[in-house]
Amino acid sequence: MRRIFLIAIVLFLCGSVYAQETIIPISTSNNLMLLETSPDGRLNTVYFGEPLANESEYAAVSRGYNLRDNNSAINNATYTTSGTWNLVEPAIEVIQSDGNTSLELKYVSHTAETTSDNAVLTTIVLEDAQYEFQVKLFYKAWANENVIEQWTEIQHKQKDAVTLKKFASANLFFTGNEFYLTSFGNEWAKEMQRNEEKLTRGIKSIDSKLGTRAHLLQSPNFILSFDGKAAENNGTVVLGQLAWSSNFRYDFEVDPQGNVRFIAGINPFASEYELQPGEVFKTPGLVYVVSHNGTGEASRNLHSWARDYRVLDGNGERLTLLNNWEATYFDFDEDKLTALFKDAKELGVDLFLLDDGWFANKYPRNGDNAGLGDWQENKKKLPHGIGYLVEEATKEGIKFGIWIEPEMVNPKSELYENHIDWVIRQPERPEKYFRNQLVLDLSNPEVQDFVFGVVDKLLSENPELAFIKWDCNSVIYNAHSAYLEEEGIPQTHIYIEYTKGLYNVMERVREKFPKVPIMMCSGGGGRGDYELFKYFTEFWPSDDTDPLERVFMQWNYSYFFPSIVTDCHVTDWSDLSLKYRVDVASMGKLGFDIVAHELSENDLAFAKQAVQNYHSFKDVVWHGNQYRLVSPYKNDFASLMYVNDEKSRAVVFNYLSNFRYMQTASVLPVKFAGLDPAKKYTIKELNVYPGRRSRFDTEKVYSGDFLMKVGINPHITLYSTSVILEVNEVE
Numbered sequence: 001m002r003r004i005f006l007i008a009i010v011l012f013l014c015g016s017v018y019a020q021e022t023i024i025p026i027s028t029s030n031n032l033m034l035l036e037t038s039p040d041g042r043l044n045t046v047y048f049g050e051p052l053a054n055e056s057e058y059a060a061v062s063r064g065y066n067l068r069d070n071n072s073a074i075n076n077a078t079y080t081t082s083g084t085w086n087l088v089e090p091a092i093e094v095i096q097s098d099g100n101t102s103l104e105l106k107y108v109s110h111t112a113e114t115t116s117d118n119a120v121l122t123t124i125v126l127e128d129a130q131y132e133f134q135v136k137l138f139y140k141a142w143a144n145e146n147v148i149e150q151w152t153e154i155q156h157k158q159k160d161a162v163t164l165k166k167f168a169s170a171n172l173f174f175t176g177n178e179f180y181l182t183s184f185g186n187e188w189a190k191e192m193q194r195n196e197e198k199l200t201r202g203i204k205s206i207d208s209k210l211g212t213r214a215h216l217l218q219s220p221n222f223i224l225s226f227d228g229k230a231a232e233n234n235g236t237v238v239l240g241q242l243a244w245s246s247n248f249r250y251d252f253e254v255d256p257q258g259n260v261r262f263i264a265g266i267n268p269f270a271s272e273y274e275l276q277p278g279e280v281f282k283t284p285g286l287v288y289v290v291s292h293n294g295t296g297e298a299s300r301n302l303h304s305w306a307r308d309y310r311v312l313d314g315n316g317e318r319l320t321l322l323n324n325w326e327a328t329y330f331d332f333d334e335d336k337l338t339a340l341f342k343d344a345k346e347l348g349v350d351l352f353l354l355d356d357g358w359f360a361n362k363y364p365r366n367g368d369n370a371g372l373g374d375w376q377e378n379k380k381k382l383p384h385g386i387g388y389l390v391e392e393a394t395k396e397g398i399k400f401g402i403w404i405e406p407e408m409v410n411p412k413s414e415l416y417e418n419h420i421d422w423v424i425r426q427p428e429r430p431e432k433y434f435r436n437q438l439v440l441d442l443s444n445p446e447v448q449d450f451v452f453g454v455v456d457k458l459l460s461e462n463p464e465l466a467f468i469k470w471d472c473n474s475v476i477y478n479a480h481s482a483y484l485e486e487e488g489i490p491q492t493h494i495y496i497e498y499t500k501g502l503y504n505v506m507e508r509v510r511e512k513f514p515k516v517p518i519m520m521c522s523g524g525g526g527r528g529d530y531e532l533f534k535y536f537t538e539f540w541p542s543d544d545t546d547p548l549e550r551v552f553m554q555w556n557y558s559y560f561f562p563s564i565v566t567d568c569h570v571t572d573w574s575d576l577s578l579k580y581r582v583d584v585a586s587m588g589k590l591g592f593d594i595v596a597h598e599l600s601e602n603d604l605a606f607a608k609q610a611v612q613n614y615h616s617f618k619d620v621v622w623h624g625n626q627y628r629l630v631s632p633y634k635n636d637f638a639s640l641m642y643v644n645d646e647k648s649r650a651v652v653f654n655y656l657s658n659f660r661y662m663q664t665a666s667v668l669p670v671k672f673a674g675l676d677p678a679k680k681y682t683i684k685e686l687n688v689y690p691g692r693r694s695r696f697d698t699e700k701v702y703s704g705d706f707l708m709k710v711g712i713n714p715h716i717t718l719y720s721t722s723v724i725l726e727v728n729e730v731e
C-alpha cells in the first residue's frame, strides 16, 4: 500500500504557461532553477540562483538574460543534442537506426510529483519529431538540504537498435562572472589532492577510465564556485558527484560570455551503447548541493542529505575496530589472531577485522600474487575455520569482521584455472595485471551468482559475523567479455554492464543481509560514491594513514562525506606521536591497525583513554553538524568542529600541519561556529597524554557569543601538536 503522502501525490502540470512558453521551476528552499521552452519548443535553462519572491516574474527572466535567440552564441539548452543546430559540446549523441546522426529534442510535457514532505520529483518528456526517440529528464529536489539529483531515461520505438554515443545525466547552465573549479585526484596513497583553477574559454574535462571504480587519478567530486574562488562562508557554490561506480566524464564549457555549461555523465569512452527498441537506458544520478553561503553550508547540507536519504544506516551506529592488515600483512595464524583479539578488547574497540590472507589452499594467499578467488579458509593458517575465530572473538567480548575482494582473481588460483571465461581479458593478447590480479566479468549473471555466493556463504555460515571490508584493487585492463561475445552483445557495453552487475549483486546482498555493516575499499580510496552508499555503511578513504597527510585528505573528503562514513585508522605510517595519530583518526570513524601489546605503557594507557573518550563523543562527530574553522591550506594548522543539533555539545579538533618552529608561534584564537550565542558553555581538553597537564580551565564558563566572535586559542605548539576540545552546555 502506498503511504499517505505518496497517495497524496498530486500529479499536476506545474509551472505556468505564458503564451506559448512553458516554465518549469526546480526549486529547493534556497535555490531556484528555471527551465523554459523557446517559441520553437526547445527547452532552455534560463535561471539558476537564489529563489525569486514572485512567481509571476518567472516569465520575465529569459527576456532579461536575452537567452532566447537561437542564433546567439549562447547555448542554454537543458539537454543539448547533436547533428542538428547545436555547435557546442552535446549532452547526447546518437546514430538513429537508419544511420542518420541527427537528433532534435523538443518539449512534450512534464509532471511534478511530491514524493515526501521534503522532496519533489520533476519529470520532463522531450521527443524528436522526426524519429521515434524520447528522453525523459528527472530532477529530484530535496528542499531542506538544497540537494538535487538529476538523471535521464532514454528510449525509442524505432525498428532496430539506436546507437547511443553519448548519454549525459545532466546538462546544467550557469551564468556568472568568474567560475572556479576545484577538482580532486592523484594516485594510490595520494587520493583527493585538490586543484582549484579558474575556468577559462573552452572546455575543461575531467574523466576516469578505470572500469571498476570512478576514483583515483581523477575523482568525481567537484566544487564549482561562482564569481571567485570557493569560500567557506560566502558565495555561490555547487558541490557534488556523479553517483556512478565506474568511468565518468565532466565537461565544463565556458562560452564567449563567460557562462558555464556543465555536462556530467558516464564516460562515453569505448562505451557506445546499442539501445534496443523499447529498452530504457537509465543514466546515473548527478547529485549536487547548491549554497549561496559557501562550501561550509553546502557540505553540512550534503552530509544531512547523505545520512537521511542515501547512506545505508546513515543515522545509525558504527563499529570501532582493530584491523590486522598492517600488524601482520599475510603472515598470521590462529594464535597470532587470537592474541590480537585481546588487544582489541584491551583497547576497548568493538570489533576485530581480519584482513587479506585468510583463504586459498592450492595456491595459498601468502602474498598478493596468489589465491584470490579461492574463498575457502586456508587450512594451514586457520585449521579451525572462520567459525572458530568468530567464537573466540565472541568469548573475548568483541565482534568479528572479515575482508573479501570477491570481484577479483589472481591468475594463480583455482578459480582462474576452472573459469577463465569469467575473467575480463583479451583472449588474443598478453594479460596485463594490476596488483597481480584480474577482474571478474560481472556482466555475466553466473559471475554475479559467484560474487553474491562469497558473501552469502560467509554470512550464512557465520551469522555472528558483524562486519565486512569489501576491497576492489584492480582496474580493468584489456576490456573484453567472453559472456558478451557469446550473447552477441557489443563489447562496448562492458563497463556499463560490469557496473550494473555490481549493483545487482549488492541488491541481492542487501535483500538477504540488510543490516551488516560493509566498508567499501578500493586499492586505497578508489571507491566512495553515492550509488554504492545505498549498500555500504562506510568507505576507506586511502591506504595513506600518515596522520599529517590525513589532516589534508580528510579535510578534502569532508566537503562531500559525513564523518560517519569516513573510516580512519591509527597505523604506524609515520613517526608522529600516537596522540597525534589517534586525534586525527578520531575525526572520522575510528579504527586501529597496530600491535597494541607492543605499545609503551603510556601509549597504551593513552590509547585506551582515547577510545573511551571517542565512545563518549562519537555521537556528535557521526551525527552532528560539521564546521571547517581553519584550513590547513591557508594556515599552519587545521581546526574543525562538530556540533549536535541541540547546540548543547561540540567537539573541536585542532591539528598542527606545519612543523616549523617559526610557524607555530602564530596560532591565534579559533572562532567556533554553530553554537547558540545565548547559551553558556565550558571547555575541556580530551585525550591529554599521561603525565601532561591541560592548559584549559574546565571551570571557566563562556557564552556561545564569545566563543563564536572571539574564540579560544587551541594552544597548538610543537610540544602539543594536536588538541581536542569538548564543548558542553552548562545546564
Ligand code: DGJ
Binding pocket: 325, 355, 356, 403, 471, 473, 521, 522, 523, 524, 540, 542, 543
Ligand atoms: C588494499 C586495502 O586498501 C588495504 O587496506 C588492505 O585491505 C589490502 N588491500 C589487502 O590486500
